[in-house]
Amino acid sequence: MKRISQYGIYLFLLVILSACSGGKNDRDSILEYWSSNNIGEITFSQKIVEAWNLEHPGSTLKFQPIPEGQSSEEIILAAVVGKTTPDIYSNMWQGSVEFYAKANVLIPLDTLAGFDNFIRDRCDSLTIREITSSDGHIYQFPWKINPFMTIYNKKFLAELNLDSLPETYTEYLNAAEKFKKDLTGDGYIDQWFGNTSVRLVWYQRLFNFYTLYIAASDGLPLIKNNRASFNNEYAIGVFRFLQEIYKQDYFSKEDQTAGQDPFLAGKIASKFTGPWEIEYLERYKPEGFEFDYFPIPVPDDHQGPIYTYCDPKSIVIFNTCREPQLAFEFIKTMVDKKGDLLFLQSTKQLPRRKGLDTIKAYENFFNENQRLQAFVEQAKYIRGMDNCEVITEVFDIITQEYEACVLYDMKEPEKAIADAERAVNILLGNRK
């Protein structure tokens, strides 16, 4: 009996130890690639990986969507800490790259053979400057964009009898004043011109303040030479514009996340959003519901094209990769013209590539997907994110001032922006 118990314990330990073994050293493939868990991107990745593995039987690649978690950033962070990162990861938010680069977790791609020519062929000099880290290296490959625009309900705006689409602050506020209504007669507004998140999480500012700031300032940075550079007429103007919107009840102060989509339900006439909305609206829109896009509103005296925030995502190679040059060769197949066309067809998202509208191979696709035309045009005037290790804290500081000024009218925009600038400079000063 004693012997049986002993052997039982040994067997149990053996099973546990063998289950715990495994990891990077045991896999058959040379490289591992994670994509996001977006269905379209999974489809695209599967096809690309399959094609690669057929052509490179000696250098096979294993693909999987990023493991499930509350957010992909959380999963990547956990993987970095546990040293279980894949070799290649797409869907890295541009704003996160500097944080990982400073921790020496990413491979500098500009040290890989063929990178310089490849990136110059794909991206313009502004984009290349934008993705260059503070140490002069490039740690990310710009992959895709989702430019923000203003979506609107065509019927509602037609009923307002506007001379043109409300593309300036004054036009937008006038249209909002005409549209807001108390439908139930209880003395409270229940039909608003638009809606944007009032949640006090830093990334929600990307959907309102930052996008409007990029549009107003033609893409000026928030941080320059390790100092806040947003204390200017554009940021103040954006705060004032949004403050007026909430003061006049043109947007609801409620989150409106439960119940039916307020845009589809006809409670709002417009919102700031991206091309991901198209497929969703086409699937769920009621009969007769028509929508279209126009650029983000800008100050009345704005001249020239209107820029926007493009929510850029990049491809990175982690420093646990033993074959970075091979990994880059794979990335090239994802982002060359053929790979980008497959990406367009699989995901309906735009690759971050110059001259999208001039590439003949993409003509048929854009003719079949007319709704994306507005975004292709917008893609010529986009900005991503500043390279700043603590960009999330910068946005958190801005969020605090946004709340006080825009949502609760407790501060003048000039003071709010100045206070945000001061706090950001203290934050950046402490990073030295």
Add this chain to the structure above:
Amino acid sequence: MRIQSKKSMISYFLVSPYLVHLILFVSFPVIFSVVLTFHKWNIISEMQYVGIDNYTRLFQDRLFWKSLVNTLTFLVVHIPLQIIIALALAYILDQKIFCKGFFRATFFLPVVISGVVVTMIWKQLYGVDTGLINKLLVSIGLGKVEWMTNKNIAMISIAIMATWKNVGLYVILFLVGLQSVPQRYYEAADVEGASRWQKFRYITLPAINPTIFMVTILSTIGGFNLFIEPYIMTGGGPLNSTLSAVLYIYKQAFEFYHMGYSASLGLIFAFIIMMVVVIQKYMIEKDE
């Protein structure tokens, strides 16, 4: 001796899994946290020794002290509300009423529902424009209340919600306490002609004092852990009025990756909780 030694070996073997768990998941993290308070660390880079910088920063951090005040505000509203309501409901349940079992189960139900689910439901109820509570108020001629968007009442709204969620547990605890009061005390009081209130004031309350003490301590410790409600409902707003200490520590650790600083916040906070509980115990025992 040999048999004793063998028995000791078996004992150690039996408690070893728990000891391993205690060392790995309790002792080590606590010791590591204390060490971390003297370092700067963002999880993925090397730890950098900074001496007492984190503590210096902590004592100058207005937002941390505001979060402590917010947490105390929550406790000041939540604890008395919880005790009074729980005691009242337990008192009613202790009487001869119809469907007692049904009411006991109903009061306890929110306790077992996920805090996230409850918070999300109440977030909708509290909605300014589309919330059910405001729709009800407007329908009876009253105005809308800015439950979660007014900085003066947002924390009170959270306290009301938290009371609704947890009161069931304390109803059960009070019910047990009430049922353990000897009947002969009430019979003697009846003979003396005591009123219902006098019996409650001079017999029931003193008899259930240990239960009141336990409920107060449990509510206090639970209240200091306020996190889910402000995290989901308000994010700490409006204007940081619902930013609880735990939420602030969480933000420093998991939004900004200031692991060393958040460890020092946690340590000071744990010390404050300990002091509050010790003071409570002293005051209640002094009363006794």
